[in-house]
Amino acid sequence: xxxxxxxxxxxxxxxxxxxxxxxxxxxxxxxxxxxxxxxxxxxxxxxxxxxxxxxxxxxxxxxxxxxxxxxxxxxxxxxxxxxxxxxxxxxxxxxxxxxxxxxxxxxxxxxxxxxxxxxxxxxxxxxxxxxxxxx
Amino acid sequence: xxxxxxxxxxxxxxxxxxxxxxxxxxxxxxxxxxxxxxxxxxxxxxxxxxxxxxxxxxxxxxxxxxxxxxxxxxxxxxxxxxxxxxxxxxxxxxxxxxxxxxxxxxxxxxxxxxxxxxx
Numbered sequence: 001x002x003x004x005x006x007x008x009x010x011x012x013x014x015x016x017x018x019x020x021x022x023x024x025x026x027x028x029x030x031x032x033x034x035x036x037x038x039x040x041x042x043x044x045x046x047x048x049x050x051x052x053x054x055x056x057x058x059x060x061x062x063x064x065x066x067x068x069x070x071x072x073x074x075x076x077x078x079x080x081x082x083x084x085x086x087x088x089x090x091x092x093x094x095x096x097x098x099x100x101x102x103x104x105x106x107x108x109x110x111x112x113x114x115x116x117x118x119x120x121x122x123x124x125x126x127x128x129x130x131x132x133x134x135x
Numbered sequence: 136x137x138x139x140x141x142x143x144x145x146x147x148x149x150x151x152x153x154x155x156x157x158x159x160x161x162x163x164x165x166x167x168x169x170x171x172x173x174x175x176x177x178x179x180x181x182x183x184x185x186x187x188x189x190x191x192x193x194x195x196x197x198x199x200x201x202x203x204x205x206x207x208x209x210x211x212x213x214x215x216x217x218x219x220x221x222x223x224x225x226x227x228x229x230x231x232x233x234x235x236x237x238x239x240x241x242x243x244x245x246x247x248x249x250x251x252x253x254x
Contacts, residue, residue: 073238073239074239075239082218084220085219085220086214086219086221086222087219087220087221087222087237087239087240088239089222089239096212112220113220114214114216115212115214115220115222116212117211117212
């Protein structure tokens with residue numbers, strides 16, 4: 001029972017390594033953020049991922065998705081019992097990776113977005129499944 | 136019960152913030168000054184989440200603030216972390232890291248202590 005609570009609700013789409021071949025190339029006037037959650041821990045907690053207030057996907061265990069944006073300044077937020085925020089600036093043509101980490105909270109797990117190096121993110125995301133943009 | 140309510144109320148998890156001071160950024164012009172870090176460094180801002188600078192990364196000056204010269208690297212992402220995480224640039228003064236320039240907030244976050252760097 002506890003294991004189900006801890007690990008339940010994994011992403012169920014195609015493997016990201018397979019799906020990545022069908023992702024359209026980035027528009028030259030835009031930037032792209034890849035989001036992924038590489039751990040199963042706290043699987044029952046799947047908050048929405050918001051970019052400047054817009055819900056763009058969910059933080060599903062072993063799930064991954066991407067979101068294209070105009071160059072500019074952004075706040076990435078996830079909320080459980082608290083809101084965790086990442087602020088970053090994107091230039092034209094940027095491709096950034098945001099890992100959705102899990103930490104223990106008081107009542108439930110917290111999910112916090114962390115900007116990671118591209119060489120790390122581009123490898124770790126391959127172990128995830130494409131969970132779809134929102135929304 | 137009362138104590139429980141007291142404990143869980145009032146953003147109890149949002150207790151660690153990055154220290155930020157207003158500053159004025161001026162963009163650099165011309166060929167940027169650059170350096171390559173010889174060794175890795177761990178810079179504390181007093182939040183319990185140090186920022187790591189990787190050995191071998193190349194840094195280019197993109198501007199300045201009153202606290203020092205502002206450098207950015209394409210070789211690693213740079214963030215400062217407390218309860219929230221902020222993308223940042225490196226601030227160097229007289230051969231030492233003195234803090235970070237928060238890219239979105241446009242504020243200065245001081246290092247707990249100066250960290251001399253070998254370039």
